Amino acid sequence: MDHLLKGMHQFRTKVFDQEREYFQKLAKGQSPSALFISCSDSRIDPNLILQAGPGELFSLRNAGNIVPPYGASNGGEGATIEYAVSVLNVSDIIVCGHSQCGAMRALLDQKSTDNLPLVRSWLGQAEATRRIVTENYPQLTGEIQLNAAVQENVLVQLENLQTHPAVAAKLQRGELTLHAWVYHLETGDMLSFSSDSEIFAPLRAESQTGVSKSRRTPGTVRKKKTSRK
Numbered sequence: 001m002d003h004l005l006k007g008m009h010q011f012r013t014k015v016f017d018q019e020r021e022y023f024q025k026l027a028k029g030q031s032p033s034a035l036f037i038s039c040s041d042s043r044i045d046p047n048l049i050l051q052a053g054p055g056e057l058f059s060l061r062n063a064g065n066i067v068p069p070y071g072a073s074n075g076g077e078g079a080t081i082e083y084a085v086s087v088l089n090v091s092d093i094i095v096c097g098h099s100q101c102g103a104m105r106a107l108l109d110q111k112s113t114d115n116l117p118l119v120r121s122w123l124g125q126a127e128a129t130r131r132i133v134t135e136n137y138p139q140l141t142g143e144i145q146l147n148a149a150v151q152e153n154v155l156v157q158l159e160n161l162q163t164h165p166a167v168a169a170k171l172q173r174g175e176l177t178l179h180a181w182v183y184h185l186e187t188g189d190m191l192s193f194s195s196d197s198e199i200f201a202p203l204r205a206e207s208q209t210g211v212s213k214s215r216r217t218p219g220t221v222r223k224k225k226t227s228r229k
């Protein structure tokens with residue numbers, strides 16, 4: 001804990017003081033351009049990965065970057081999405097999974113949550129991901145199966161997002177774009193799903209990343225080889 005307190009002090013005395021004007025402007029209001037939905041995993045730092053400053057990203061984080069379908073639970077997820085879309089008017093929503101995701105690993109190995117009733121119940125919201133992977137790719141095991149689950153999961157969550165009325169209405173008006181991304185801890189690469197090619201491919205500064213249709217042919221994630229650099 002000591003190093004966290006030292007960090008807080010250093011931020012207050014150095015960073016904040018140097019950028020005082022910027023932070024004081026932020027205190028008057030926020031207008032982030034994107035809602036970034038990612039895993040709670042400590043190795044994922046959305047602002048660092050996207051080199052975004054305070055005020056640029058509205059963030060929603062939980063185990064497994066899960067978006068419960070509208071009405072499935074009255075938790076903070078729906079409220080955060082509704083506020084981001086209807087009040088902050090974000091133009092983009094990014095669902096970002098990641099390699100080595102412990103939540104996806106636990107989803108595939110249900111025994112691992114025998115003594116974690118709340119985790120098991122939460123991951124039940126991603127049951128569609130588990131069924132897609134186990135039924136459509138029965139030949140996959142180990143890390144390859146895990147990577148397939150991570151990719152399928154962001155696509156499932158993108159579909160769940162569209163059950164939220166605020167999202168559905170803005171999508172139809174063309175005022176909102178959805179993105180399915182996967183971050184690789186090992187390389188720093190970000191992969192993005194393209195609904196035209198139906199593959200996850202490395203994202204570049206000039207890439208068009210929006211998903212115009214999130215529904216895809218069953219099994220496409222593993223049928224078409226994920227292209228790497």
Ligand SMILES: [Zn+2]
Pocket residue numbers: 039040041063064065098100101102103104
């Ligand atoms: Zn994770």
